Amino acid sequence: MSTLDIGLATNASGSLRARTTGAFRTRRDERRYWMLLILFIGVGLLATLGLILYKNPVPVDSPSFIPVVKRRLTAVVAMFIAALCHSFSTVAFQSVTSNRIITPSLLGYESLYSFIQTSVLFFFGAAALVKFTGTGAFFLQVALMIALSLILFGWLLSGKYGNLHLMLLIGIIIGAGLNAVSGFMRRVLSPSEFDLLQARLIGSVNNADAEYFPIVIPLVLVTVLCLYLLSRKLNVLSLGKDVSTAFGVNYQANIILVLVLIAVLMSVSTTLVGPMTFFGFLVALLSYQAAPTYDHRYVLPMAFAIGFCMLTTAYLLLYHVFRAQTVVSVIIELFGGIAFLIVILRKRSL
């Protein structure tokens, strides 16, 4: 032991500063993180104010102000929920799969959503699709999506050949299959019916119905809190199965727990605002740049701040400033898709 102690003494005197293991490499990185976090939250809040107040004909002190902003508030709450769901689920999903170019959409939530919507229209007609809203339909869809993922996880992760990548592959194949079936059904629709369906199949916060909020908000907040409390475990899980097991973490059980939480978030978000394939990916990608740390306790809030800022700013600009009623998710998908290609092509930064 004596030689070791001498070695340590010289090391310690060589660098006299206290040696600690923070989440960030340098104080500068840490300061930059907090500044960016405050910046994104600030811009997000400003954009929220803008969304509520900008070009609002009714003054704030008028008694009819609250009823007037109600519709805008609904959209803002939907953005909050969508940002929370996509940011947390994508970052957690990328960590447990140790892969930064995939999103939980691969598990087929969006295909199942569009399959359900299309088949309601196909089998029961336009009147049924218009009526296929409300708490019952909402929770039926959420339950179906969670059930699909539970079957996938239960079947493919707990068996003898428990393998995350096999599960992803099967998820993609199921998604492709569902897409093919709904594509076939869409072909035989009349143009007016198709138009009705198309509005549901492109994600938009204006799809959201405030009726669901009393249940959706607590559900999402509790799930997100659970994921956040798992941050330290997520840090270890992202090192892979072997290292996690060596550290005494039950990999299988924890992976399934995380995936179930992700399934809840993705199902709620998809049913509430519709599919947004690349949004989570874009948010996760930017948050890794803005939070230069492995630690999920810092990456997750940053991802949410970026997601919320991105959604509110995009809606404010497109709806109220440029008066372009283009669906925002189309724009986000466009940027997300381009960012995805850039990341794939510059493989080094994965």
Add this chain to the structure above:
Amino acid sequence: MITLRSVRKSYGDEVRIGPLNIEIPKAGITSLIGPNGAGKSTTLLMIGRLLNMDEGQIRVANMDVARSRSNDIAKILTILRQENHFITRLTVRQLVGFGRFPYSRGRLTKEDEAIISKYIGFFELTDLEHRFLDELSGGQRQRAYVAMVLCQETEYVLLDEPLNNLDIARSVQMMEHLRRAANELGRTILMVLHDINFAARYSDRICAMKNGQIAAFGTVEDIMKPDLLSDIFETKIEIIKGPYGKIAVY
């Protein structure tokens, strides 16, 4: 002591490993050698509970590996494989700090920090401790991973081909570090090695495997015999005396 009792594992009908019966004593370095497909890594992974066995029992320090709580095992035994996902934006110090997870569950105390510094110093990584893993050479990264598992301060350390992809200088350096870990820190190290001469130079004991069976187990003197090694590797192997002990020539 690591004890294997009639441990079996089969992959299909063709490949069968076991029944393995062996007692690997505490302290020192034991190397597992043998041709490809002999079952060395499988055996190591089963001891390290990364792979389930079909039959039998493995006890490490009197704990049943398959039945004890994983977190309890993590305090007496650790295992490192040759390939690891590496995360971006993880510094050497943060990686080594993960080794304290079984004790601190991610909340590092002052004692943890001192232990982390100790192992970073032990593996001569002090100057690199704030580098990200993707800014290191392969040899440095390998050392950082080994520092991480030693930082777990378990009595038993299992390493799967720790010299994989290292050049001669890096390999010698790694083995010197492991030798010191065994001598100065009293660790019991069990590792899979491909190079017989590295095994002979730095191990206390060698366990040779062939066709899923333990072909021979003993001190370096016992194993470094031309007939025995020629038979195990199915290649003509001569043993000559070198300045640091016996050398296998093939």
